[in-house]
Amino acid sequence: MPVSAREWQLAARPHGEPTPEDFRLVEVERPDPADGEVVVRMLVMSVDPYMRGRMRAAKSYAAPWEVGETMQGGAVGRVVASRSADVPEGALVLTDAGWRNVAVLDAQHVRVLPELPGIPPSYHLGVLGMPGLTAWAGLFQVAAFRAGEDVFVSGAAGAVGSLVGQFARLRGAASVVGSAGSPEKVTWLTDELGFTAAFDYHAGPVAQQLAAAAPDGIDVYFDNVGGEHLEAAIGALRVHGRAAICGSISAYNAVSPPPGPRNMSLLVASRLTLRGFLVGDHTDLRPEFLETVSAWLASGELVVRETVREGLDNAVPAFLDLLRGGNTGKMIVTLSDD
Structure with a gap:
């Protein structure tokens, strides 16, 4: 059975400050997962300042989004179907397939996350991400x-x-x-x-x-x-x-x-x-970073705050508000309950 998904696409390249007209929310059908693929239901996605650069055609460290294509960004989701022995059904995963509510992905392109008691999935997009x-x-x-x-x-x-x-x-x-x-x-x-x-x-x-x-x-x-x-x-x-x-x-x-x-x-x-x-360029630091920051979280020494917007429909308003400084701490968009 094909997988139905709602996805945000780049509708136009902005001149100056982006506007809602530069984005388009569409419903698409993705193929049923093939061998080595997983279906991920997104729980929460990230909007980040660097994404503004991906709206430009100019060469940068991150490939530009193409007009008419679904945008990308960090997201955490649950695997609801799997045809990969490496990523079991039910796993919590980090993906680069934000800006949509569900995705069919190569299992090699997701990272299985640990189940950390008391740690919301969104923290993997912020303080632990x-x-x-x-x-x-x-x-x-x-x-x-x-x-x-x-x-x-x-x-x-x-x-x-x-x-x-x-x-x-x-x-x-x-x-x-x-x-x-x-x-x-x-x-x-x-x-x-x-x-x-x-x-x-x-x-x-x-x-x-x-x-x-x-x-x-x-x-x-x-x-x-x-x-x-x-x-x-x-x-x-x-x-x-x-x-x-x-x-x-x-x-x-x-x-x-x-x-x-x-x-x-x-x-x-x-x-x-x-x-x-x-x-x-600094992924080698992740182990020491996670060990130290996880301990600071557990002890209460580190304060974390999120600005939360609910629902895929609010992803673009959240992003535009982020660029205007409308966030305190990490701006996230919740997509579904875990």
């Missing part, structure tokens, strides 16, 4: 953070930034400063996540607010935003300071390249290191 490993790799390997250092995180109330700040605090940072997009997010960072200081980047120039929050400078900058934030961080980094460049969400909808930081000469004067990275 790609955002968590991104925070871990960027802070500890790329920026080479050491206990006693002062850290600044931009986009600190997001899925990655909220973990970076907590990882630094739990590993002995002298101070952790974060920027966020609303007074409510700033309060969350300081009152619940334990940031030393935080500020709303809408409230004034980032450089001035960073100087007030970290008057003696910073050793490490974790960049999720780019633009004005990057320029401010370059100005605040001490001699031999390091920056892990993870993303530049401030420019994702730009129709022309924004100007770069105007103080790049400080890279020489202060002997700074700015290093971009992709989480896919």
Whole structure:
């Protein structure tokens, strides 16, 4: 019997900020699973800032979505039918087949997940998944953070930034400063996540607010935003300071390249290191990351927050809201009950 699925397709390539008209929800029939394939009913899917880049035709580290094709992204689901000895029926799996309610997949393209008591499936898309490993790799390997250092995180109330700040605090940072997009997010960072200081980047120039929050400078900058934030961080980094460049969400909808930081000469004067990275280059860190972060979750030392939207119909609104900063912590879309 063919498998009926509802799937989001890219209807058009956006110019500037995406609109609902750039997406199309369709119902399709997929073939019954062949040998080596599984049918997965999706429980929860992820929307992430990097997906904006996949809407462009330009070459990037992730292949662009083609117009008229079903989009892709992280999702966790249950195997409801299996023709693979490696992935049994009933298994909880991680897939790259988000943006749909059910999928027929090659069993080699899913990863069986452990059943962790008290851990929601959505955590495999956030704190225990790609955002968590991104925070871990960027802070500890790329920026080479050491206990006693002062850290600044931009986009600190997001899925990655909220973990970076907590990882630094739990590993002995002298101070952790974060920027966020609303007074409510700033309060969350300081009152619940334990940031030393935080500020709303809408409230004034980032450089001035960073100087007030970290008057003696910073050793490490974790960049999720780019633009004005990057320029401010370059100005605040001490001699031999390091920056892990993870993303530049401030420019994702730009129709022309924004100007770069105007103080790049400080890279020489202060002997700074700015290093971009992709989480896919650091999968070797996953075992130590999972062991440590799972223990922090179990002990209650790590705070996790999700912004949840319900139903496949709300996947596009959730994604568009994410790009406007409408999330605190990880933005997820629930698709079905487990």
